Each structure stands twice: as structure tokens, then as C-alpha cells.
Amino acid sequence: xxAGAGSAAGLEEASRTRPFSGPxxxxxxxxxxxxxxxxxxxxxxxxxxxxxxxxxxxxxYSYADEVEQGIACAKCTHGHLRAMAASSKEAEAAVLVGDxxxxxxxxxxxxxxSAVLREYDWTPAKxxxxxxxxxxxxEQAMPCVRDAxxxxxxxxxxxxxxxxxxxxxxxxxxxSRLSDxxxxxxxTRLRRYYDTADMAERVLAAPNIRDNLEDREAKRVxxxxxxxxxxxxxxxxxxxxxxxxxxxxxxxxxxxxMTPVPSPERAQRLAETCRTCRTEFEDSYLxxxxxxx
Numbered sequence: 001x002x003a004g005a006g007s008a009a010g011l012e013e014a015s016r017t018r019p020f021s022g023p024x025x026x027x028x029x030x031x032x033x034x035x036x037x038x039x040x041x042x043x044x045x046x047x048x049x050x051x052x053x054x055x056x057x058x059x060x061y062s063y064a065d066e067v068e069q070g071i072a073c074a075k076c077t078h079g080h081l082r083a084m085a086a087s088s089k090e091a092e093a094a095v096l097v098g099d100x101x102x103x104x105x106x107x108x109x110x111x112x113x114s115a116v117l118r119e120y121d122w123t124p125a126k127x128x129x130x131x132x133x134x135x136x137x138x139e140q141a142m143p144c145v146r147d148a149x150x151x152x153x154x155x156x157x158x159x160x161x162x163x164x165x166x167x168x169x170x171x172x173x174x175x176s177r178l179s180d181x182x183x184x185x186x187x188t189r190l191r192r193y194y195d196t197a198d199m200a201e202r203v204l205a206a207p208n209i210r211d212n213l214e215d216r217e218a219k220r221v222x223x224x225x226x227x228x229x230x231x232x233x234x235x236x237x238x239x240x241x242x243x244x245x246x247x248x249x250x251x252x253x254x255x256x257x258m259t260p261v262p263s264p265e266r267a268q269r270l271a272e273t274c275r276t277c278r279t280e281f282e283d284s285y286l287x288x289x290x291x292x293x
Contacts, residue, residue: 060177064185071130072122072138078285080117081141084110084148085271085278092267100261107262108255110274111154112164114145119161119192120168137284144277151270155258158200159222163251165189165196166229170248173241183239190238197251201226204258218257225254 067073091106122142127135154160169189172182204219204226229250236243262270 064181088271088274092271116164162196166248221257222254
């Protein structure tokens with residue numbers, strides 16, 4: 001499990017010369033010019049946006065426009081289930097070809113997708129507000145997603161959610177037209193990240209959790225990446241995709257360090273379960289789309 005400890009050696013030196021890139025990252029997005037927001041006086045920590053920060057182009061893509069506000073978005077659910085199915089399938093393939101690091105990273109990715117789905121898309125209030133037809137689709141998918149989470153042996157759930165929250169923030173920050181709603185979605189996830197990252201650090205420091213020699217090294221590596229993620233966020237703007245990507249890459253590395261290599265049998269079961277989650281939802285979702293045309 002401690003694979004990843006080697007990659008942590010020299011991390012401090014590498015971080016001075018280039019943004020950190022996580023196990024599944026091919027490249028870091030180019031940095032955008034942005035100003036660092038500061039808490040507004042008397043706002044309880046709410047971000048204060050400068051006038052230039054709030055001015056938007058009249059045209060351009062906003063990721064927030066893709067998200068149906070206030071409901072358990074079927075489109076978002078479909079996207080997360082597809083990501084879980086694809087990652088688990090690749091994790092199974094990685095195990096079979098003897099690529100344990102990739103298998104661990106993809107297994108952790110499955111858990112991050114499910115954590116984000118349950119935390120942000122399937123809140124009780126959103127599920128209640130969802131139109132009946134879509135709500136039934138979402139509710140039917142919930143047991144399957146829980147089964148998938150049980151099939152995957154991964155990092156502490158606090159660490160998974162901290163990573164998933166930052167990783168999804170990147171999607172909003174990449175909007176060419178960064179709208180107020182994009183910024184609000186980023187802020188929601190950052191606040192959750194800080195809560196869960198603090199809890200993850202306490203879990204990793206607990207001596208009675210995964211306390212053999214190999215796991216102690218994995219915990220040390222994960223804790224170092226948690227610190228580096230926090231430093232990256234403190235050094236830049238929370239709306240800058242490059243800043244969020246660097247912090248997310250560190251959290252990914254922390255999650256991977258705490259993820260065991262799945263056995264071929266376990267990887268196969270996870271892939272089969274995630275494929276079932278996707279196909280069952282997809283069949284009903286496509287039927288619903290066709291019925292509305």
C-alpha cells in the first residue's frame with residue numbers, strides 16, 4: 001500500500017519548480033490571471049470579490065449552467081455513474097496487466113465519484129425537490145452505488161470526500177465564463193473540503209488505524225500531501241483552476257497512498273457492480289428522455 005512513498009521523495013524540491021501532478025494527471029492547466037479574494041468584514045468568512053472579479057463576458061461556457069439547481073440532477077447522476085463504470089473497468093484491466101499503482105488510483109477515483117454524487121447531487125433536500133420521474137431514477141440507483149462503495153477497499157471516507165470536493169471544484173473553475181453560480185459552487189465545495197480535510201488529518205494521525213509498518217508509511221505520505229494541498233490553496237485564488245488542480249493532485253496522491261491494491265476478484269466485482277449501476281440507470285434515463293420528445 002505504501003507505493004507512492006517513493007514518489008513523495010523529493011516532493012518539496014519538485015514543488016518549487018513546477019505544479020504537482022497526481023497519479024492520473026497528464027498535465028496541469030495553464031494558470032489564469034486572478035486576484036486572491038479575502039474574507040469580507042463581518043461576513044463570517046464569505047469571499048469578497050473585487051469588481052474585476054465579478055465582471056463576466058456575456059458569452060462563454062459556464063459549467064454551472066450544466067447543473068440543474070436545487071434538484072437531484074439526472075444528467076449529473078448519469079455522468080458520475082459513467083465515470084465510476086469507466087474507472088472501475090480500467091482498474092480491473094490494470095490489475096490484470098500488473099499495474100498496481102494505476103489500479104489503486106482508479107479504485108480511489110471510483111470512490112471519489114460516488115462520494116461527490118452522494119454529497120452534492122443526492123442531498124435529501126434535492127431529492128425531495130426532484131420531479132417524480134427523475135426522482136425515481138435517482139432513488140433506484142442509490143442501492144447500487146452503496147454496493148459499489150462496499151466492493152472497493154479505499155482511503156478513509158473523509159479523505160475521499162476532501163479530494164472529490166476539490167476535484168469537482170476544478171470543473172467549475174475551468175469555465176471560460178466564470179459565473180457567480182460557478183463561484184458559489186466552488187465555495188460550497190471548498191468549505192466542505194476544509195471540514196473533511198481536517199477530519200482526514202485527525203484520522204491519519206490516529207495510531208490505532210492501519211498501524212502496521214507499511215500502513216504507517218502510507219499514512220505519512222498521505223499526511224504530507226494533505227499539507228501540500230492546503231499550502232497550494234493558501235498561496236493562490238480559490239477560483240483559479242490551476243491552483244485547484246494542484247491541490248486536487250496532492251489529495252489524489254494522498255488517497256492513492258491509502259488505497260490497497262485490489263485483488264483480481266475484488267476488481268472484477270467492483271467493475272461488474274459499477275457497470276450494472278450505469279446500465280440500469282442509463283436504460284431508464286434514455287427511456288425518460290425519449291418519452292419527453
